[in-house]
Amino acid sequence: MPTTGPRVVLHILNAINLVMSLVIAAASLWFFCQIYEFTRLRNSNHYLLDYNVYWPQAVPWIFFFVALFVIGVTACGFAGARKKSRGLLSVYIVILSIVILCWIAAAIIALLLADNKSTDDFVKDTVWDVFDQAKSDNEVAESFGAIEKKLHCCGADSPRDYKNWKSEFPMSCCDMYHGWLEPYAIDCGFTNKSANERHGCSTVAAQYARIVIKVLSAVSIFIASISIISVILAVILLRAVTKRDRAPVQNEQNCVTVN
Known part of the structure; x- marks a missing residue:
């Protein structure tokens, strides 16, 4: 053979x-x-x-x-x-x-x-714990902001999570516009349409994990x-x-x- x-x-x-x-x-x-x-x-x-x-x-x-x-x-x-x-x-x-x-x-x-x-429960509990940490720890808040930019999400469950302890959304929740020299952020107030339309990071992270x-x-x-x-x-x-x-x-x- x-x-x-x-x-x-x-x-x-x-x-x-x-x-x-x-x-x-x-x-x-x-x-x-x-x-x-x-x-x-x-x-x-x-x-x-x-x-x-x-x-x-x-x-x-x-x-x-x-x-x-x-x-x-x-x-x-x-x-x-x-x-x-x-x-x-x-x-x-x-x-x-x-x-x-x-x-x-x-x-x-x-x-x-x-x-x-x-x-979903593991991701949600983890994200909420990190989100609570971000309220009192600037380094955690900065790292969580980087995650929001990467996943294109805002807050733990929704952008409304920020309304209890901030006067506006963090810049990580808002889209960036690219000018001739460098990118710049638009007004990131609570009326920002693109920020309000984002999903919470727990939802996005759980979907990506699945x-x-x-x-x-x-x-x-x-x-x-x-x-x-x-x-x-x-x-x-x-x-x-x-x-x-x-x-x-x-x-x-x-x-x-x-x-």
């Missing part, structure tokens, strides 16, 4: 697995950093005895470690296909089967435990599908290599019989 075709396709699928796993690893770290950007601003005294597992914080690490596992497995796949080693191919098939289960499990955990109201969780889960299912095809090709290649290695022994036995 020829081995060139399965080898080439297996190399291509391994390359896809490697690239997608690197993307998942990078996206997971980015997602965790985005969450940490909020959580680092919270009042730490409120969480001294809080030992609960919050899935938006845990999910990125689940995908990250599975992605690292896959990167190591693809190295075994490349080596087994290139050397046509029965041992490496056998190990690759077994471990890649475990990887498929890991990807599917990660997607199920993310969709069932993280893509739900618990994530979107990222869905995307990570979808990509993991895609990688699992690619891995299933890789296992099938690896089995075909292993059988071809096994038959090839046994062929000389059979020919030698035939020659002895003829003599």
Whole structure:
């Protein structure tokens, strides 16, 4: 049985697995950093005895470690296909089967435990804690303003949150106009239409978190599908290599019989 075709396709699928796993690893770290950007601003005294597992914080690490596992497995796949080693191919098939289960499990955990109201509640509680901190801490207020600019949001639940303790919206809630020399902010009073039309940061952040969780889960299912095809090709290649290695022994036995 020829081995060139399965080898080439297996190399291509391994390359896809490697690239997608690197993307998942990078996206997971980015997602965790985005969450940490909020959580680092919270009042730490409120969480001294809080030992609960919050899935938006845990999910990125689940995908990250599975992605690292896959990167190591693809190295075994490349080596087994290139050397046509029965041992490496056998190990690759077994471990890649475990990887498929890991990807599917990660997607199920993310969709069932993280893509739900618990994530919305976690984000809302975090944003409100940061917003309360911003009232008395200028550094937190500045950092929260940077988040408002980035997410194009205003306040915790809505722009109205500022009306209880400020005389106008912060500049981070208002659009900037670009002049000839440098950008400048328009009047950011409570009558500013664009500021009043913005959503609260808890709503925007929760929606983005859910979107990222869905995307990570979808990509993991895609990688699992690619891995299933890789296992099938690896089995075909292993059988071809096994038959090839046994062929000389059979020919030698035939020659002895003829003599």
